């Protein structure tokens with residue numbers, strides 16, 4: 001960490017090294033088999049990475065930016081920590097948001113700060129698989145780790161997602177292609193179904209493609225549950241969903257005959273009409289199939305450590321996202337305490353955004369409000385959100401510069417093996433410094 | 447470091463034969479030390495315990511407090527928290543939530559507040575060990591460790607099938623090192639693998655396991671032997687097959703017999719002591735007397751009870767098919783997760799009702815176990831938290847054991863047919879304070895092989911709980927006057943005075959390292975993570991202690 005105002009000097013390292021078993025945090029696959037060739041401060045090769053992973057590793061250049069800025073002007077780390085702590089402790093409704101692209105170690109401190117200041121803590125789950133989280137609270141979930149999919153799943157349904165492009169190694173590493181313990185022939189031993197509104201690249205990989213009408217996911221899942229249970233289904237289902245009853249019956253029959261099935265669902269399901277009831281229908285469908293065989297379901301999570309964020313927020317507060325600590329104890333209410341809603345209603349009077357860019361994807365009213373309140377932003381890049389921050393910290397990149405823990409989409413925790421040091425502090429270091437200062441300020445007040 | 451003297455308390459320290467004797471306890475550097483030879487020497491600090499009851503800190507040897515299934519249960523049940531007790535933030539402590547599965551900070555504070563200073567999570571898939579270590583880092587004050595699931599591990603099943611006891615032993619040694627775990631746990635041996643590979647369960651001790659052709663019996667004896675050969679401080683920890691099914695007592699008895707004198711711990715035995723016909727719930731009854739008779743005469747065995755209490759709780763288990771069974775019985779939401787190569791998991795909310803004949807019998811069966819085991823050193827208190835009820839129910843159980851009129855009161859209000867299905871009405875035994883000290887600290891510490899816990903002799907960890915005696919026994923044990931952990935005053939009358947992380951307790955048995963190549967080859971074929979990324983490194987451990995193996 002630097003105390004100087006000028007951008008920290010990037011050490012001119014020329015040493016060449018290879019980091020094996022490193023982890024890519026670019027998507028929820030969290031592939032931990034990267035072999036990184038590192039020359040000084042650049043990664044020149046990322047063996048085993050997909051196109052997205054390669055872009056993530058190879059295009060990583062430390063930017064020459066100040067360690068911190070206050071109102072756009074370069075500041076020392078200490079000045080920035082002081083100002084951040086003042087902002088957070090002077091607010092009556094501070095909100096902490098983001099967290100899905102940082103380590104669990106940093107997430108733990110972020111929740112701690114939110115607790116000490118009586119704030120609200122929320123993660124990007126609230127804008128991606130939040131509905132799945134709520135569905136989960138309704139019906140539960142029958143699921144498994146990705147290694148189970150690899151070793152056993154002879155029937156795979158991808159629903160509302162395009163893994164070929166969003167999770168490029170999912171097919172080869174976990175789901176479609178690999179030879180597994182009980183599936184010695186790999187792809188030949190599996191049947192794959194894709195259910196989506198568009199014929200994406202993933203369709204080519206599937207044996208059966210069900211192109212459904214937009215916004216009819218719930219109806220489709222419900223009809224499939226009905227068919228499985230032997231309920232007479234109105235053939236009009238085809239008008240609603242675009243899929244004929246016969247085709248549906250056939251798919252359900254195949255599901256029953258499978259030895260081990262899995263439904264991998266994406267945001268195409270959770271963020272379309274119906275939202276959490278769509279997830280609920282799909283979770284219930286997978287659950288019901290256990291009357292006949294083994295069947296599981298799993299949301300395809302996007303961000304590298306969004307699953308870690310769900311876990312950390314849950315173990316510390318009891319709830320996965322959208323947690324308010326203002327009364328001195330945790331309360332949970334999606335819609336009431338989720339960031340996009342809190343901001344859009346103009347409620348928060350300060351914000352701390354960690355490794356996320358709400359200014360580039362929240363609604364206009366939410367962005368307008370965020371711009372109008374004091375904020376603390378931690379980001380390796382000068383994101384749109386960092387640009388409007390009162391205090392912005394430039395941080396090192398998790399997995400590339402800093403160690404720590406991330407959780408894969410199936411809750412498997414993995415340790416990162418960083419490639420090279422960054423002159424910038426990690427999220428963890430910044431948050432720890434802020435927490436220390438926040439506690440001092442609060443102690444002096446009480 | 448300064449000396450602390452706990453002066454004038456009435457001490458119950460069964461391991462050292464101290465049964466209600468007034469004496470001083472001297473503490474220095476976190477340990478109990480000898481009283482100074484110079485009778486005039488003054489301690490730097492004195493805690494006046496005159497008129498109070500002094501015991502070692504409580505030890506919970508079987509609970510579920512961290513890791514994937516515990517956290518899933520927290521996530522899945524927001525509805526149990528709004529009305530539950532609030533755990534407020536204070537300048538010293540973090541906020542949290544209760545319900546049947548408290549958040550991590552709340553768990554640490556509540557255990558300590560109740561005078562328990564050590565707890566072991568009983569069922570962790572080693573692939574998730576890192577998760578547990580992270581949660582332990584946020585579970586303050588108490589010392590803790592966890593048991594590693596091995597009873598459905600594919601490498602274990604293969605070595606048993608191939609009759610390779612050396613490789614089995616080496617693997618378990620390697621695995622405990624990799625996970626930084628404490629003991630080898632088997633859950634529904636073979637049955638979980640049957641469930642994972644297509645549904646169903648192991649019918650009994652001799653049902654072959656799909657793909658592997660081994661039987662639960664072979665798994666039980668193989669792992670029991672390996673744990674002994676590794677010299678683990680705690681023997682194999684067994685959750686028998688057929689949990690919860692009427693008639694399962696025969697499987698439990700057969701498991702005890704199969705051990706043929708090998709050391710073993712049979713956990714939450716209440717759930718495994720049922721008579722009756724599996725297809726007819728109305729025949730459900732207790733078979734504790736017959737099991738206890740065998741147990742009493744076989745000193746290689748120890749047990750904890752898994753007491754059921756009436757109210758809302760959560761069933762959480764590494765026993766995947768059991769989760770499905772409970773989901774079918776109660777029709778409530780159900781979480782199940784299968785971990786590659788290793789384990790299963792089930793989480794289902796459950797409400798034990800005193801007007802239900804089966805539930806009331808389960809309650810009675812647990813108490814029968816406490817009352818029918820002759821030697822309290824062989825039975826530890828547990829609710830299998832949160833399965834039978836919360837760990838916070840221990841004071842209530844203590845009161846039930848010490849006061850038979852209290853048991854009779856409950857029997858009056860529960861389902862009337864309970865009396866016919868068990869022997870509880872006839873059991874007049876009442877526990878003494880000394881016996882309570884045994885089953886809540888001395889015995890579990892001994893079963894775990896923790897030489898410095900569960901007693902107050904010289905060299906013991908200075909974990910001390912000081913109670914205000916009261917005719918209201920439950921109240922006495924709910925609200926200790928003082929709790930001292932590692933020589934520090936951590937709780938005073940329910941208020942947290944000091945927090946720290948607490949220690950991880952784990953084992954590091956030596957094993958034949960030439961076997962690692964074989965393990966690696968197998969691992970790389972089937973796991974979805976890299977072999978090098980599997981072991982948990984020391985950065986996760988913070989303060990920790992390796993408990994020595996026995997040779």
Ligand code: SF4
Nearest residue numbers: 024027031050053169
């Ligand atoms: S699939 Fe995802 S985690 Fe794997 S290399 Fe590609 S971007 Fe990285």
Ligand SMILES: [Zn+2]
Nearest residue numbers: 508509568830
């Ligand atoms: Zn248990």
